[in-house]
Amino acid sequence: MLCQECGKRPATLHFTKIVNGEKNEFHICETCAREKGEMIPGTSGGFSIHSLLSGLLDFETAGKGTASSSVKAPQSLRCEECGMTYSQFSKIGRFGCSSCYKYFGDRLDPLFKRVHGNTVHVGKVPKRSGGRIQLKRKIDDLKLELQQCIQQEEFEEAAQLRDQIRTLEKEMAGQ
């Protein structure tokens, strides 16, 4: 069988791609595969993570009924800081600047869910720019501790925790 791209070399890669239930078979030679960036995992040269991501995102934009009417159509979404559009992002699989996260907003949740199984960061927080978050986390932790103290009827300690929480909340309101 000849490569369906160049029609000259013999097809050495045969694979099936299923997008939205639509099945497509490909028979191509290695040279064309490399040019198209459609390499198969495990072979040298690579099937890049970005092409994989953009596959996920295309699926996202092609998916029906996921966009609620209050959300703008993703194609017209654009980062006002760097100018990257959502459709550009879905092609290259990379953001243009940190503001893209803000402008593409919650529309990114399904992507993060697929890649990480999560959408919210729980790890390290920078000391300066993340001061508020650190404070909030500390307050949340103390509240949890407070609940436990109340359940175990350790009221003296609970009162101390309550005061601590109030002080921190004031600090946060003042920031």
Added chain:
Amino acid sequence: MPNLRFTEKALSEWMLGTGSDSDIVISSRVRIARNLQHLPFPLLATRQQSEEVLNLLAKVPEEQDIKSLGTFYTIELDEIEPIDKKVLVEKHLISPSLANESQNGAVMISEDESISIMINEEDHLRIQCLYPGFQVREAWEKATSIDDLFEAEVDYAFDDKRGYLTSCPTNVGTGLRASVMMHLPALVMTQQINRILSAVSQVGLTVRGIYGEGSEAVGNLFQISNQITLGQSENEIIDNLHSVVLQIIEHEKNARTRLMNDSRLRITDRIKRSYGILSYAEVMDSKEAGQRLSDVRLGVDLGIVEGPSIPVMNELNVMTQPGFLQKKFGHDMNSEERDIYRARLIRETLAKA
């Protein structure tokens, strides 16, 4: 004059050390990705903007007490020869993309080569710590302390909900990629490797060849790393990797014991044959070198081969790469020539060991 000390020798100083479980774990690496606020990611940055990033980040070591971590040397990628870039990649001191695609790309490397700080890679800043043996926790602690030094001087792009913002959605959150390079010949020989590797991928980890994304596993070397960076804390990520690697070490040890009990003669024969071939061959392609070196390394671990130490085996793994061979012998080579020089280098090194 760019500093070329890092490309003259194959062996990084850290490779002389061994670290724990060094018979199975070759090295532990942690990388964290960070970006500066208000500047586009390197993908979209203009030349002027990427220069600004370089200037902002390159001055941090002077302002902060990074010197307490040792002396750092800065290399701007535009100023060095392609062959030196290749060697830096082969020594894992920089990524292929910093070597080939970066604009105003630079790297700060510590004297012992265990720390490398890349600027204008896919992200503005990538801090990497590379330790011998199984020391993934130690590598993380070092990397996070360097991160703190940078954070004291520059404003990072950080978001309440998403964490550290990165160019690629696969790094967002912690920006942390922790990986452990393992030598697993017995699991490959006993055909258990696929079962174990597919189990690993079920728990949010991924397995790759030694030169990262898209590369093949050569010489029974496997790199296990975390896939998830969002929604897990750094400690969870490190602990998860740590416990999985411990289990794989256990499996590999058991497989080695079983091989030695059940087929000692066959294994010993295979290892000694490889040692013989490496010691006398005139032509050696990189695939065969990878496999034979893996056999001999196993032989050293099992006490079947005496002579070459583990650092010598580490050195050979780097020295037999194309970039290093050409650097060492001082001229460009096609692949047939490389096979001849590779064989010569291995012969000479083993004869001295």
